[in-house]
Amino acid sequence: MQTLNLPGVALRIRNKREKQEVFDSVRKKFVALTQEEWVRQHFIHYLTDHRNVPHSLITVETSLHYHRLKKRSDIVVYGKDGSPCLIVECKAPEVAVTQAVFDQVAMYNMALKVPYLAVTNGMVHFACYIDHDTGEIIFLKEIPVYEEMLKR
Numbered sequence: 742m743q744t745l746n747l748p749g750v751a752l753r754i755r756n757k758r759e760k761q762e763v764f765d766s767v768r769k770k771f772v773a774l775t776q777e778e779w780v781r782q783h784f785i786h787y788l789t790d791h792r793n794v795p796h797s798l799i800t801v802e803t804s805l806h807y808h809r810l811k812k813r814s815d816i817v818v819y820g821k822d823g824s825p826c827l828i829v830e831c832k833a834p835e836v837a838v839t840q841a842v843f844d845q846v847a848m849y850n851m852a853l854k855v856p857y858l859a860v861t862n863g864m865v866h867f868a869c870y871i872d873h874d875t876g877e878i879i880f881l882k883e884i885p886v887y888e889e890m891l892k893r
């Protein structure tokens with residue numbers, strides 16, 4: 742798999758029936774190792790190891806509903822009170838982070854109303870803060886550490 746623009750991490754990988762699987766520390770199981778999953782697992786470790794997000798407050802491939810449509814968000818981080826505070830949309834490294842990717846995560850946010858959004862393909866990352874009272878969107882250089890996220 743490709744080296745990403747994220748901190749390195751030793752992921753548990755195994756071969757099963759001629760396919761590779763990676764251990765997802767959030768879901769506590771092995772899952773198919775795709776390019777997107779490679780990015781997702783690295784980003785999870787970035788959140789837990791470098792942004793101090795507790796594993797127990799992360800969900801992966803969370804189902805949500807938006808106008809009768811059933812969607813799945815890649816990563817959702819929750820506050821200590823159980824309310825969602827960050828949605829992350831992951832793409833494979835060869836997928837460009839375009840306006841369509843932002844539109845996808847913004848659509849998910851219509852259902853969850855989180856203050857922080859992030860998109861990544863493992864090479865390029867964008868994060869923003871949304872003030873839902875004023876509608877202001879502020880792009881950030883990086884995702885804040887967990888305790889800072891909770892202050893907004």
